[in-house]
Amino acid sequence: MREEKAVQKQEEQLVVFQLGSETYGVDIAIVREIIRMQSITPVPRTPDFVEGVINLRGRVIPVIDLHKRFELPCGDETNDTRIIVVEVGEITVGMIVDSVSEVLRIASESIDPPPPVISSGVNTAYLRGVGKLEDRLIILLDLQKILHEEEHKELEESLKQVVATEEE
Amino acid sequence: MTSGFDISQYLNIFLDEADEQIQILDEAIVNLENDKKNSDLLNDIFRAAHTLKGSSASMGFEKMASVTHDLENVLDKLRQGEVEVTPEIIDLLLECLDIIKVLKEEIASEGKEGKTETEQLISKLKVVLDGTTVAKNEITVSFDAAGDEHIQLDDVEKGLVSEAYRKGYFVWHIRVTLDSDCMMKGPRAYIVFNNLESIGEIIKTVPSAEDIEAEKFENQFHLVLVSQEDKSNVESIIDSVSEIESIVIKPVSLEEDKLEETKEPEQKEDVEDKEATEEVSDDNNVRRLKTEKIKTSQTVRVDVQRLENLMNLVGELVIDRIRLADVGENLKNHLGTEGTLETLEEVSIHIGRITGELQEEIMKARMFPVEQVFNRFPRMVRDLARRAGKEINFQVVGRETELDRTVIEEIGDPLIHLLRNAIDHGIESPEKRRKLGKPAEGLVKLSASHQENQIVITVEDDGAGMDPEKIKAKAIEKGLINRENARRLTPKEAINLIFKPGFSTAKEISDVSGRGVGMDIVRNHIEKINGVIDIHSEVGKGTKFTIKLPLTLAINRSLLVKLEESVFAFPLSNVVEIINVEKDEIKHIHRQEVVMVRGEVLPLFTLEELLDIKRETPKRESFPVVVVKISEKPVGIIVDQLLGEQEIVIKSLGDYLGQVPGLAGATIMGDGKVALILDIRGLVQHARTEEYARIAN
Numbered sequence: 001m002r003e004e005k006a007v008q009k010q011e012e013q014l015v016v017f018q019l020g021s022e023t024y025g026v027d028i029a030i031v032r033e034i035i036r037m038q039s040i041t042p043v044p045r046t047p048d049f050v051e052g053v054i055n056l057r058g059r060v061i062p063v064i065d066l067h068k069r070f071e072l073p074c075g076d077e078t079n080d081t082r083i084i085v086v087e088v089g090e091i092t093v094g095m096i097v098d099s100v101s102e103v104l105r106i107a108s109e110s111i112d113p114p115p116p117v118i119s120s121g122v123n124t125a126y127l128r129g130v131g132k133l134e135d136r137l138i139i140l141l142d143l144q145k146i147l148h149e150e151e152h153k154e155l156e157e158s159l160k161q162v163v164a165t166e167e168e
Numbered sequence: 169m170t171s172g173f174d175i176s177q178y179l180n181i182f183l184d185e186a187d188e189q190i191q192i193l194d195e196a197i198v199n200l201e202n203d204k205k206n207s208d209l210l211n212d213i214f215r216a217a218h219t220l221k222g223s224s225a226s227m228g229f230e231k232m233a234s235v236t237h238d239l240e241n242v243l244d245k246l247r248q249g250e251v252e253v254t255p256e257i258i259d260l261l262l263e264c265l266d267i268i269k270v271l272k273e274e275i276a277s278e279g280k281e282g283k284t285e286t287e288q289l290i291s292k293l294k295v296v297l298d299g300t301t302v303a304k305n306e307i308t309v310s311f312d313a314a315g316d317e318h319i320q321l322d323d324v325e326k327g328l329v330s331e332a333y334r335k336g337y338f339v340w341h342i343r344v345t346l347d348s349d350c351m352m353k354g355p356r357a358y359i360v361f362n363n364l365e366s367i368g369e370i371i372k373t374v375p376s377a378e379d380i381e382a383e384k385f386e387n388q389f390h391l392v393l394v395s396q397e398d399k400s401n402v403e404s405i406i407d408s409v410s411e412i413e414s415i416v417i418k419p420v421s422l423e424e425d426k427l428e429e430t431k432e433p434e435q436k437e438d439v440e441d442k443e444a445t446e447e448v449s450d451d452n453n454v455r456r457l458k459t460e461k462i463k464t465s466q467t468v469r470v471d472v473q474r475l476e477n478l479m480n481l482v483g484e485l486v487i488d489r490i491r492l493a494d495v496g497e498n499l500k501n502h503l504g505t506e507g508t509l510e511t512l513e514e515v516s517i518h519i520g521r522i523t524g525e526l527q528e529e530i531m532k533a534r535m536f537p538v539e540q541v542f543n544r545f546p547r548m549v550r551d552l553a554r555r556a557g558k559e560i561n562f563q564v565v566g567r568e569t570e571l572d573r574t575v576i577e578e579i580g581d582p583l584i585h586l587l588r589n590a591i592d593h594g595i596e597s598p599e600k601r602r603k604l605g606k607p608a609e610g611l612v613k614l615s616a617s618h619q620e621n622q623i624v625i626t627v628e629d630d631g632a633g634m635d636p637e638k639i640k641a642k643a644i645e646k647g648l649i650n651r652e653n654a655r656r657l658t659p660k661e662a663i664n665l666i667f668k669p670g671f672s673t674a675k676e677i678s679d680v681s682g683r684g685v686g687m688d689i690v691r692n693h694i695e696k697i698n699g700v701i702d703i704h705s706e707v708g709k710g711t712k713f714t715i716k717l718p719l720t721l722a723i724n725r726s727l728l729v730k731l732e733e734s735v736f737a738f739p740l741s742n743v744v745e746i747i748n749v750e751k752d753e754i755k756h757i758h759r760q761e762v763v764m765v766r767g768e769v770l771p772l773f774t775l776e777e778l779l780d781i782k783r784e785t786p787k788r789e790s791f792p793v794v795v796v797k798i799s800e801k802p803v804g805i806i807v808d809q810l811l812g813e814q815e816i817v818i819k820s821l822g823d824y825l826g827q828v829p830g831l832a833g834a835t836i837m838g839d840g841k842v843a844l845i846l847d848i849r850g851l852v853q854h855a856r857t858e859e860y861a862r863i864a865n
Contacts, residue, residue, distance in 0.1 A: 053822075053842050091824045093822075
């Protein structure tokens with residue numbers, strides 16, 4: 001047991017994807033699948049970054065655009081555009097990314113805590129750290145935070161606003 | 169590890185069984201109160217208590233075992249007629265039941281019995297037990313329904329029996345039970361008699377032969393047969409008759425008769441009783457076990473999530489089937505007709521039909537009889553009536569009506585509220601009713617039935633009814649409406665005021681109802697499950713609430729409309745009509761667009777403004793308007809295009825988005841795309857606030 005843990009600690013497996021000019025990674029354990037871009041049904045009265053919902057084999061799943069989420073310039077949809085479906089706790093969400101490049105292992109010791117500022121402008125509160133692999137930098141997202149805390153607040157805020165305007 | 173698993177396995181079985189028996193007790197005890205002489209009910213209660221005793225004892229739940237043990241003993245005295253069934257006894261029985269329920273809950277939540285106090289109850293039971301003098305050891309012996317079904321032979325018959333034995337014949341005591349749904353009991357019994365008479369002589373029947381022929385028996389009869397045939401032959405001869413549920417055959421023993429000759433008549437009977445009872449009951453138990461076994465193999469408990477998953481999988485099949493058909497079509501265009509392509513087409517049509525059937529079957533699997541909710545009401549009504557000092561005849565009709573599980577879960581609370589209202593406010597006190605020339609006992613009737621594609625549940629009483637004028641006065645007093653508007657209301661509209669938040673007609677707050685949170689919550693609940701509630705009330709005659717519900721929450725008949733590229737679904741239960749409006753028909757009241765429909769003003773809104781979708785509303789000469797209504801005045805919603813009606817499967821938008829105002833969920837359409845289902849209630853509320861704002865400005 002202890003040995004296993006040690007191995008896990010030493011290495012992490014990541015799904016690596018491209019968002020604008022930066023390379024990001026998420027823990028492979030929460031990735032359910034990676035699908036091609038498909039037609040998305042927009043849902044009114046939701047935050048801007050919620051693109052809408054898709055049909056994932058009979059389940060209706062919300063899709064968010066990570067560009068909008070992180071206030072990055074929006075890239076055009078290409079043949080490489082993918083939706084990464086992640087499952088965090090009870091929540092299943094699709095995330096639109098520019099491309100998915102690979103799955104790789106990275107040694108835990110080469111993951112640094114997030115620096116105070118990152119050039120791309122992603123709020124460092126959403127980051128778990130920065131992985132260094134040879135000459136590349138991989139930004140590790142903390143989806144727990146992105147989906148649960150912050151975004152939930154934002155969603156609730158926007159819903160409250162709608163309700164408030166209704167009550168007026 | 170394994171033993172822990174095993175215990176929890178048994179625990180679940182125990183709890184399921186306990187639930188079942190508690191349900192039986194609940195119902196039977198309340199019925200017993202109205203029908204104190206009914207020995208069948210007593211037997212039901214006794215059996216349920218006995219089963220509970222047995223299973224709790226074997227699980228080591230001592231408190232429950234001791235309560236049920238004493239309860240069983242008391243019940244036995246009731247059965248023997250040694251103690252009379254009085255309201256006090258009924259209360260005591262109900263008290264036992266309540267304690268059993270509490271104990272069960274403790275076991276369910278903690279896996280063991282908690283600190284619940286049972287001593288007091290047991291001592292109460294002991295008082296009843298000690299009030300009579302029969303020895304205890306005889307009590308637990310007979311526990312079967314057959315206890316009162318032994319056969320008593322008179323002297324002539326006894327003579328026949330002993331003579332038969334002397335001649336080396338068999339004498340059989342036969343109990344035949346016909347199928348409960350047997351339509352022709354008389355003829356069936358006649359055939360049994362006829363068959364038996366070909367192999368021997370029937371010397372006695374219970375009930376009498378005449379009564380059996382006249383069908384004056386439940387579905388069971390006894391007979392005593394003198395024959396040379398052995399047991400298995402007799403059995404096979406009876407068994408050849410159809411619609412027979414069970415046969416019990418026992419020898420009538422000669423020793424018993426001898427005993428009887430030497431003892432006092434009274435005691436004789438007692439012995440015979442017990443012997444016969446024991447014999448029959450043993451056999452009967454075996455039979456019952458058998459049928460129970462069959463039953464359990466016929467039904468399976470399935471996690472609803474499984475059904476949901478199955479449903480999703482079928483949904484995928486439907487979509488793939490459409491794609492398959494498309495591919496076939498394309499190939500045909502490229503290659504022309506070819507044998508294999510035709511086969512492909514056939515296959516895809518067949519798959520389509522099967523998936524359709526599959527979907528329907530899974531849907532049906534989610535349906536439950538409404539009984540599940542209704543069964544807990546008789547007890548509740550009884551308690552409420554006793555507390556309120558009213559006499560209530562509670563009738564339940566249509567328990568077997570099937571509803572989707574999700575609807576069943578939601579309907580309980582509103583019904584409780586309506587029943588409470590009926591008892592508390594509807595039915596008058598017995599004295600008052602007598603003065604009014606009504607029967608002292610008030611009628612409260614709960615019924616459920618299928619009507620077309622809906623379930624209709626009604627709660628009615630023959631009580632005081634509602635006075636529209638009183639309701640108006642009350643609403644004015646509460647500031648819910650002004651005098652001017654109140655005057656203009658029709659009686660029906662006035663009665664509907666009780667659905668306004670903050671309205672309560674009870675002059676004093678009772679422990680039952682009338683906390684001012686009543687009817688608006690009932691209506692909210694019902695509308696939440698796409699239902700509609702309607703009141704019909706006549707002063708002095710009573711009130712009837714009619715609730716119409718969709719068969720299921722999972723599938724909904726909807727009107728599909730298009731707004732640009734998006735498809736939206738209007739649940740059909742909320743759609744009044746569809747009209748086409750010409751541009752120059754539109755009038756304005758301040759900033760509010762309206763149109764006159766049959767002399768009524770209909771406010772108009774575009775779907776995009778109600779959903780806050782930003783776009784340029786196209787300029788058109790005429791457009792379709794969906795008229796929707798939620799228990800008040802209708803509202804017209806302008807859409808781009810009507811697509812038609814369709815059955816849709818309702819899915820949630822997921823935990824991440826949660827409840828989006830104006831939307832009730834989403835559905836997946838035939839082409840695999842997602843359409844959004846509108847929450848008409850939310851939209852209409854939104855529209856109304858908009859409307860007020862516009863007109864006010």
